[in-house]
Amino acid sequence: MTNPIFWVGVLTLAMIYSSLAMALNVESGWGGMWDLGIAGLLAAGSYCYVILTSDADLDMRFAPELSMWVAWPLAALFTGLVAFAIGAPALRLRREYFLITTLAFAEIIRQLVVIQADLTRGTLGVPNINRPFDSFVTGRDYNYVLLGIAVAAAAVMYLVTRQVGVSPFGRTLRAARDNEAVALALGKRVNRMRIKTFILAGVLIGATAPVYLFYIRAVSPQLFAPGITFTVWTALVIGGIGSIRGGLAGAVVLIVFTEAVGLIEVDPAHINILVAIEPFLVGLLLVLVLRFRPDGLFSERSAFGAGNRPSRDSAGDSRPAGATQGSGG
């Protein structure tokens, strides 16, 4: 119905959001840290990459014109550093207090980008981001290269986050999320583990940032409004928070659905109505998923060997008259 290039772009975006959702899942799904500062970390990684690679003739105060292959890992590390700076104070808080603090930090980062105009070009933004391989492949064909990069990034993200999830580290993270007091009583350094996880998520988001820039091609502060954080969260919730594949599946469903809504053919006079109901349709999708699959498309339960849900009765009755059976005492 539309040309394939359009869908290549949609899939590229879906892969980028998948990567972000999988990174978010490590800290929020398993770590229990409800981070609303994804946009801020993405901004930190993006601007680090942009500044390190920008052309000197853009008149930015600091333009080392590094190779993108050097700048990419540096952007990831820098974002990890920013995550540490945010996490150190914010992780003293819990739950909604943590959540609102991370949201505030993300806005602070965005405002800093605007204010530090001689370093970031402020609201002017930076056009023509350097992209890998664009001297070999040009024009529309480059979209396929971009899709390849995004798929590779998502694949690496999947492998890394899955390894974290199935490792003893991931298990202890989930344990501390479920019951911090018990984890402490077993000698777990809960705070230290959480800050490390927060930094890890920062590094992963920072590593995704350049891919996002390759796709967007130009960067400006308004890209990093909180909306992007909520899209990543919606993708993760649809896919299944705490699962291993959830972020991947959720982002594909959400982004493809959102873009497909834009393709509905309506009378040109009604196009603004369609635009207006688009968020409504996305909300409806979220409600329907949560109504019929409350744990998301993939659940944490299915990801971690708890097997099929045994009925409570059979779990109780199959016990021989054990030492502490029952609740009579």
Next chain:
Amino acid sequence: MELVLDTVRKTFGGVVAVDDVSAVMPQDKITALIGPNGAGKTTLFNAITGFDPPDRGSISFGDRRIDGLPPWRVAELGLIRTFQTPVGFTTLTVRESMLTAATPHFAETPAGALGLSRRARDHERTAEARAEEITAELDMADLLDVRTDELSAGDRKLLEFARSLMAEPKMLLLDEPAAAVAPANIGRLSQLVRRLCDERGLGSLIIDHNLSFLMQIADEVHVLDRGALLASGPPAEIAANPDVMRVYLGEDKESDGSPPEAASDTVEGAG
């Protein structure tokens, strides 16, 4: 080695929850801490385990001062506590909960997760074998792959105990292990605690309301009343102490001197 409390005091606002308690609890003995509701038993537990550090006084385990240490550090030194309400790691299976208790710090970092070392893998394998051994010993091997929030209250209690053993404790601090346990099973529970402690050379400090249970297994009993230590001694002596009677009854009505709960429960509980 022993757990030593020296004039430990803890106040909340104007209320003195623990009032200059001094006691010595040998690491290879089972010590019971009893007292009516609000006597300060759990507060004392929280003070020992670092969850709620004392205002004054000192707590030491072996030759180390432990008051003021964070809970995870106290646990690392071998003092492993359980909780009154056995919630546990709700979404983890019994197996995962057991393994979590045994996971060493070096495996609990992102780097440890990504480049899982041979050492960590070996550790994991040993822990897995121990988890199976302990659950078999506690007669709950069939529950290994059941999620904690799907266990019965009694099984969660048992898991609380099993998980603590996985952490290789030097001394267990059990907060009301007999609560929510059917009276008919109290006898088995006390035998189990006794046997596991004896086999492993483990000591424990046990809080409970169930006097028959404590009298069966404790080597030494401390009685708390309104934050202060009222009496200490072997179970038989405590059971005959008129002060203890008064605390449990409100006033001294009975003449045979044994606490009423103990008197009525011992017979059926021992079975």
